[in-house]
Amino acid sequence: MKILILCDRESTTESGFNLSLQAEEILKQVGCEVQTIVLNSDKIKPCIGCFGCWVKTPGLCVITNDCTNDISHIFMRSDAVVLLTRITYGGFAPDLKTFLDRSIPNILPYFEIYRGKMHHQMRYDKFPWWIAVGYGESSESELEIFRELSEHNALNFRPQKHFCLTAKSAGECQDVLQELKRIFTEEVSA
């Protein structure tokens, strides 16, 4: 299985429980092919809401002087994407969110009704598994929103499978890593 780990800068450090390195190691142990990309919101330009990716260069962002289209390329060709982020008010951290805002070329502008509500149509037949992993000291309300957000993201991107894992402490991070291991061990052996 080909896995892309997208992480915020903090998850490569002690305060982010070195989660990115640990996740990469554990996924390699179970036989997955893993690539990690550390996202930096100071290097990725923010989406400017121009919709050029839908009507000028369909499927590709019109901002081409950073690596976002390349990351999208790796993203869409992966079987699963693991998003490691500090939970920020219940959502993703700015490093992750800057990239996610720039990932709308991967869906279509057209509307459709899906599970009772309006959403965009899919551009690709398959969207990689979506595994959101949120870490950091968070309130109950923030944790709940992070889980709900993962459900909503799944309605908009429609991955075949999606998971949401959260860890408030280094100890809980170990549980999250074991859960990641379980998810992918089952898949690799299936």
Add this chain to the structure above:
Amino acid sequence: MKRIIAVNGSPKSAESTSGALIKTLEEYIGTTIDSFRAVELVRREDAHKIIADILKADILLIVFPLYIDSLPAPLLKLLTQIEQTAKACGSSLPTVYSICNCGFYEAEHNSLALKITRNFAKRIGANYRYGLGIGCGGALAQMKKGPVDNVYAALRDMGNTIKAENSKESEDVFVTPKMPRFLYRIGGNIGWRQIAKKNGMLKQMKATPHSL
């Protein structure tokens, strides 16, 4: 008179729906709202000074479009910067209100984004009043009355609440313009096709450049 500051979270440089909503609210309240664009403010070297000034206001309005079920990244980044400054701020903080509009029909899509701004207010220790979620954001630029009367009524309500002294936290409010969903969906889809056609891209609209 209360001092009101708005943070416009739209990354668009001109004619954003968020900017228009701030202007309308300004008319309803009848006082000047100092407005800052998040995308510009986060890049400024003197951002911390402006943020310190924002925190001295009576009311902070956070107005933005829905991006991937939550806040546009530059706005999110700005909120984290405000949080840092607020930690060192001894004085009382502004009461926070937020308005989120989305291109989808149903206003409820904005629910999580509004909750995120509520959590931001809690993190900095500010009062949060309520949020307003607006559906069919794409229609607001083209219509000023009729189906969107309820949107403007909800904005007027927010204006009145801001003018009043009541700072009690309450539930978020959601308002979807009164138009049939199928019409909004068809209108939207035709609109996308027309723009793509103008760009000579109609046939390529469903391109899949990252396919295996």
